[in-house]
Amino acid sequence: MTPLGIGLQYNPEVAEWFPFHESRIDAVEVLLDTVIAPLDSPHVILPDRLAEIDALVAAEPTVIAHSNYGAEFGFEPLERTAAVLRHVPAAQRFGSPWMSDHCFYGDGSWSDLWSSPVQFSRAEVNRLAERASRLQELLGVPLAHENAAYYVPCPGADLAEPDFLAALVEKAGTHLHIDLHNIHTNAVNFGAYTLKSYLDALPLDRVVEVHVAGGSWSGGVYHDWHDSRVPEPVWETLEDLLTRSRPGAVVLEVQGRAHSSHTRELDPHADAELILGDLERAALIWDRVYGPHSRRTTALPAAATTTAGPGEPA
């Protein structure tokens, strides 16, 4: 897997106004759920979004396929899930280097997903690993599981969350998509782990993507709403994580009212500044760890790298 660098999520609340095509972004992460056609329609991609998505794919940044609602971890037959019926063909159409989804239960519904983390149990490791392994085989590129932010844990856990994730990817042969802000959110709200202890329990060589985002307090709870700057604990942990792993991309998520009425509407001017500032900071950290020419947009031309001699900077 070729490391890409820093990316931005292409979701409806940002896509309308952020200048994706004019910005030097190493990767664009498309939220599949917003572009796939309904499961009871004959199309894979919404026909009225096809030209826009194809233009995105045809442009320079690598397109990464990401989703919330694949439902591969639900209880329906895997073959009937959005993951198989829509996300796999969409990811293949985009030429996505990997695909990721959250560790949620799900089925033919959408609105309950965010409150439905999987049960962190040994029994579920076995059941979910079998499904994940089959999905990755259909996909043909790495499948990564994103750790979720949640506000009500699923009863019946007999494993700590990071131990569950580690066992899942070990058994399934799949990969990790680490959302640092989700870990931070759960750590703040439940205190069952810290960012460091969580990462220490994971096989970090399995990390293919990292999410960073911000959140807000509401009703005495810290929420993963993607509506503010990335907080310091996440930035501090990002550098540590990059040092200990080799992900393909670090992707920034920014959203407004997708998650709750208690968040704010995004402001194209102010939030463009927020996005550019956080992207720049992420790039600085990436470059500090991997070098100034380690991203897709900063890589030296192939000729320059091949003419460098042993021990010389390339």
Added chain:
Amino acid sequence: MNPERTWQLWRRVLREPALAEAVIAGDVLERAAEFGLDPEQTEIAAEYAKNGPGVKWAVDAYRYRLLRVTPGAVAEGAPLTARALRQLGHDLDALAAGYVEASGWADRGPYVYTVTAEYLDHLERTLPAGPGSGPLLDLLRLERTAARLIARSARPGPAADGPTADEPAVPGWTGRGAVVRLEHEILGWLADPEGTSLADAPAAPGALLVRLDGSAELYTLTGIGGPAARAIEGLAAGLPVERIAADLGLDPSDAGLRGLLDSLTDWGLRDVTSC
């Protein structure tokens, strides 16, 4: 705790206001019989009740999302009806909220055409009579028919809580088209929805053939006369051509009838291989 039973109970908490209130209030153990919970379900509910504020947030968030996505789904599945409703002064968000509540907070998620058909069923039952309501019902039936055709043709099987059985196949009929009877002349509005008012559509019986055409728009509308409508309805009900011809007072070899049959075959509505 069995993971699937845990998940199923959680879905009930999200959808059943009384059960949610009991879990949030922490008295679900005492009220388990009221909700038909067996001992395992009661244990699961009691576990959730340990985090009452979190459960309340989750239920509120579920409703927020459902109320937010439903108008969008309906606008995608029935764009003409959505436009007409706006034109006639209806509040689409309020209508969608009424439907969501009446449907027991069920969420069809990615099954947009299924939820559209159910929503239009609900509107047909509940929309009050008023200016334009007659033509609006014609339009509603038209898009409901299209939504059902699309969902039926594309769906590999029922959703978790969707329709439970496919309709039986009709020999010789692919199910990719259907006749919609109209009571008003809405073709003018369909041709120019911005330039005309649906409320002005005059009463006039008519019929349209809705047929899936494999295009990005998914289906095509064709205005048809009364005999053609009866013939197509007969074919969709599995009647033989000879019977349909007799009902119409025609010879089975009638050129007009044969032309209609050929067109239906070309459009993929008749399956002549199974006749």
